[in-house]
Amino acid sequence: MKKLLIKNGIVVDPFTDTQVKRDIYIENGLIKDVKNETAGAKDINIINADNLFVLPGLIDMHVHLREPGFEYKETIKTGMEAAIAGGFTSICCMPNSNPVNDCKEVNSFIINKAKSFDLCNVFTIGAISRGNEGLNLANIGDLKNSGAVAISDDGMPVEDSSLMARALLYAKTFGMPVISHSEDIKLRGKGVMNEGIISHTLGLNGIPSVAEEIAIFRDIKLAEYFGASLHIAHVSTKGSVELIKMAKNNGINITFETCPHYFSITEESLLSYNTNAKMNPPLRPQEDVNAIKNALREGLFDVIASDHAPHSEDEKNTTLDEAPFGIIGLETSLALTLGLYHEKYLSMIDIANLMSYNPAKILKLQNRGAIINGNAGDITIINPEKEWTYKKENIKSLSKNSPFINKSFKGAAMYAIINGKIFKL
Amino acid sequence: MDYAKKDLISINDLSKSDILYFIDTAKEFKKISLQDIKKVPTMRGKTILNLFFEPSTRTKTSFEIAQKRLSADTINLSISQSSVVKGESLSDTILNLQAMKADAFVIRHYESGAPFFISNITNASVINAGDGINEHPTQCLLDIMTIFEHKKEIKSLKIAIIGDIVHSRVARSDIAGLSKLGAEIYLYGPQTLMPRFINSDNIKIAGSMDNAVKEADVIIMLRVQKERTAFYFIPSIEEYRNYFKLTGEILKLASKDVLILHPGPVNRDVEISGSIINSGKTAIFEQVENGIAIRMACLYILLGGRHS
Numbered sequence: 001m002k003k004l005l006i007k008n009g010i011v012v013d014p015f016t017d018t019q020v021k022r023d024i025y026i027e028n029g030l031i032k033d034v035k036n037e038t039a040g041a042k043d044i045n046i047i048n049a050d051n052l053f054v055l056p057g058l059i060d061m062h063v064h065l066r067e068p069g070f071e072y073k074e075t076i077k078t079g080m081e082a083a084i085a086g087g088f089t090s091i092c093c094m095p096n097s098n099p100v101n102d103c104k105e106v107n108s109f110i111i112n113k114a115k116s117f118d119l120c121n122v123f124t125i126g127a128i129s130r131g132n133e134g135l136n137l138a139n140i141g142d143l144k145n146s147g148a149v150a151i152s153d154d155g156m157p158v159e160d161s162s163l164m165a166r167a168l169l170y171a172k173t174f175g176m177p178v179i180s181h182s183e184d185i186k187l188r189g190k191g192v193m194n195e196g197i198i199s200h201t202l203g204l205n206g207i208p209s210v211a212e213e214i215a216i217f218r219d220i221k222l223a224e225y226f227g228a229s230l231h232i233a234h235v236s237t238k239g240s241v242e243l244i245k246m247a248k249n250n251g252i253n254i255t256f257e258t259c260p261h262y263f264s265i266t267e268e269s270l271l272s273y274n275t276n277a278k279m280n281p282p283l284r285p286q287e288d289v290n291a292i293k294n295a296l297r298e299g300l301f302d303v304i305a306s307d308h309a310p311h312s313e314d315e316k317n318t319t320l321d322e323a324p325f326g327i328i329g330l331e332t333s334l335a336l337t338l339g340l341y342h343e344k345y346l347s348m349i350d351i352a353n354l355m356s357y358n359p360a361k362i363l364k365l366q367n368r369g370a371i372i373n374g375n376a377g378d379i380t381i382i383n384p385e386k387e388w389t390y391k392k393e394n395i396k397s398l399s400k401n402s403p404f405i406n407k408s409f410k411g412a413a414m415y416a417i418i419n420g421k422i423f424k425l
Numbered sequence: 426m427d428y429a430k431k432d433l434i435s436i437n438d439l440s441k442s443d444i445l446y447f448i449d450t451a452k453e454f455k456k457i458s459l460q461d462i463k464k465v466p467t468m469r470g471k472t473i474l475n476l477f478f479e480p481s482t483r484t485k486t487s488f489e490i491a492q493k494r495l496s497a498d499t500i501n502l503s504i505s506q507s508s509v510v511k512g513e514s515l516s517d518t519i520l521n522l523q524a525m526k527a528d529a530f531v532i533r534h535y536e537s538g539a540p541f542f543i544s545n546i547t548n549a550s551v552i553n554a555g556d557g558i559n560e561h562p563t564q565c566l567l568d569i570m571t572i573f574e575h576k577k578e579i580k581s582l583k584i585a586i587i588g589d590i591v592h593s594r595v596a597r598s599d600i601a602g603l604s605k606l607g608a609e610i611y612l613y614g615p616q617t618l619m620p621r622f623i624n625s626d627n628i629k630i631a632g633s634m635d636n637a638v639k640e641a642d643v644i645i646m647l648r649v650q651k652e653r654t655a656f657y658f659i660p661s662i663e664e665y666r667n668y669f670k671l672t673g674e675i676l677k678l679a680s681k682d683v684l685i686l687h688p689g690p691v692n693r694d695v696e697i698s699g700s701i702i703n704s705g706k707t708a709i710f711e712q713v714e715n716g717i718a719i720r721m722a723c724l725y726i727l728l729g730g731r732h733s
Contacts, residue, residue, distance in 0.1 A: 136654065136657065136660060136661075137657050137659070137660035138660055139660045139661055139663065139664045140660060140664070141660075141664050141667060141668040142664060142667065145667075160657075162656065162657060163657045166617045166656075166657040166658060167657070169615070169616035169617045169619075170615050170616060170657075170659070170660070173615045173616045173617075174668075226621075
């Protein structure tokens with residue numbers, strides 16, 4: 001009998017919308033109501049959480065594990081280790097591996113391999129189209145049946161509106177959430193960073209903000225017309241925030257996600273042709289960063305996810321044109337988000353909603369995202385005051401492509417407790 | 426009882442009593458097919474043109490046999506060998522054939538509304554033998570006839586129609602006809618193949634195959650076409666087989682004396698387990714048999730009945 005008592009923490013529970021000092025008891029991997037007799041028990045682990053915040057285990061619903069196919073960037077195991085280091089108890093991996101996760105064989109491979117490590121929870125997201133090619137629907141029923149929690153076109157946006165429409169409808173048949181990487185890829189063209197003064201200064205091809213906004217607008221309209229639910233990944237512009245307002249005002253069943261880099265740094269990070277600041281959607285000007293922050297404060301976003309996208313040092317050690325899009329984020333996501341806590345943009349309850357409760361709800365993850373009797377024993381214990389520096393040599397991810405290396409942070413996860421198993425950080 | 430219209434284009438043109446009149450007439454004609462000499466002189470001297478703009482085996486044969494058993498003179502125009510391929514318009518084709526004093530046209534066309542268009546430019550009777558994704562009224566009548574042979578009443582029956590509803594002229598005619606007779610209709614299939622606009626309280630979209638089949642009195646399975654994997658309607662035939670096929674297991678949820686229909690041609694083990702058909706649990710062959718009677722009745726009512 002594995003027993004764990006987390007004492008005296010400030011328990012932040014989005015389900016009951018409460019933040020009170022109390023104890024949490026976990027037995028055999030599940031949260032149990034605290035019983036008096038636990039106080040005197042001998043075979044019990046005790047974590048003293050004085051002055052610490054106790055949140056339902058953090059869930060990063062937008063992660064790229066590069067296995068199968070690109071194990072030199074990240075493996076399932078190193079990705080899980082990076083997740084735990086960042087305070088996450090669950091991660092959801094996008095389907096753009098090689099082979100693409102578009103069938104039960106690849107899906108089962110990832111799930112089974114992840115299970116064999118006894119680290120964090122890994123949930124899989126299957127492809128919308130076979131091979132991510134945008135030509136045929138993937139076998140979405142099979143993906144669901146073999147354990148995928150959603151489907152997505154992340155990295156390879158669905159250009160054909162009729163494919164997107166029918167993907168929404170077909171997925172609806174199975175109650176399968178759809179996650180959209182909303183981008184007009186023809187309009188992105190050869191762009192490598194946000195189109196504006198800085199791309200002009202650097203002499204680089206720009207990606208206009210409307211490439212994101214046009215596609216988000218299309219997807220909102222499709223979801224509205226077909227009465228389907230949809231989650232929009234990695235929103236980055238001020239114009240997109242206006243679209244979110246429109247969608248939410250119209251009561252459309254869409255959820256929206258942003259990533260820590262979009263509210264933390266601007267396109268100026270690319271001024272030295274820094275390939276570790278190249279990502280898609282690209283970093284934007286301060287005006288957009290402010291819009292994302294304000295939208296978070298106003299509660300317009302449902303989710304903060306890292307879009308953890310590992311690429312090897314060799315791949316990034318080149319020109320901006322040649323380097324692949326993407327940065328790692330599992331180990332900085334919480335700290336960057338706690339930055340908004342310190343700036344008073346977000347409360348702890350907001351963070352628990354954005355990084356645990358809502359992802360669990362959107363993906364219909366049973367028994368996660370809230371601190372309720374009987375739920376999985378997934379807990380993240382946070383010290384928002386802890387000061388630390390993100391050092392390259394400490395990165396758990398196999399890849400090191402982050403613009404935040406050597407940045408000092410205030411706030412970190414102290415423990416990740418996953419199905420009752422304690423990971424001291 | 427009488428039926429005044431010259432054409433049978435849509436089930437929506439028939440009243441409840443019209444439908445029952447067609448069925449009752451068909452019951453009488455069914456007896457002819459059971460005789461030793463399966464022929465009556467009823468339609469002697471009538472010229473009927475079967476215009477099939479789309480391939481068909483069952484319906485075409487069924488109409489032809491019905492016509493021959495009624496002693497009509499029947500001409501089959503195979504469109505691939507006609508002047509249509511030389512560029513003649515549909516209206517010119519019909520007007521020329523009418524000049525040859527055709528009494529009736531039986532039309533199968535790949536475009537919705539073609540029989541309606543034809544009925545407006547000819548004095549001859551027009552029978553819709555299936556138009557595009559629109560209607561297949563004689564199939565609906567033969568389905569109703571088959572149901573009546575097994576159930577006393579259609580009113581309040583739970584009838585599940587499962588499969589590619591949105592592209593199925595059979596489903597559309599069946600829904601219209603069965604609704605007129607008071608059935609409770611449950612539709613199920615991938616959402617991509619479900620109608621999006623339903624304007625009647627007796628028609629419901631089931632949340633799952635189980636919900637659709639549960640306690641159903643009648644199940645109408647529809648053929649799924651392989652072409653639906655194009656244009657993203659379904660991912661693959663395997664996926665359809667795995668999640669939308671009527672299996673023996675699911676069938677256990679239905680009413681004990683459930684009647685299973687399929688308009689054919691059947692894709693065995695795609696939309697329905699072959700074993701369900703092999704074990705004689707469907708009325709597929711009764712439907713085919715009743716098809717001839719229904720088509721005889723239609724010809725009789727539209728031509729013979731009207732002029733005699």
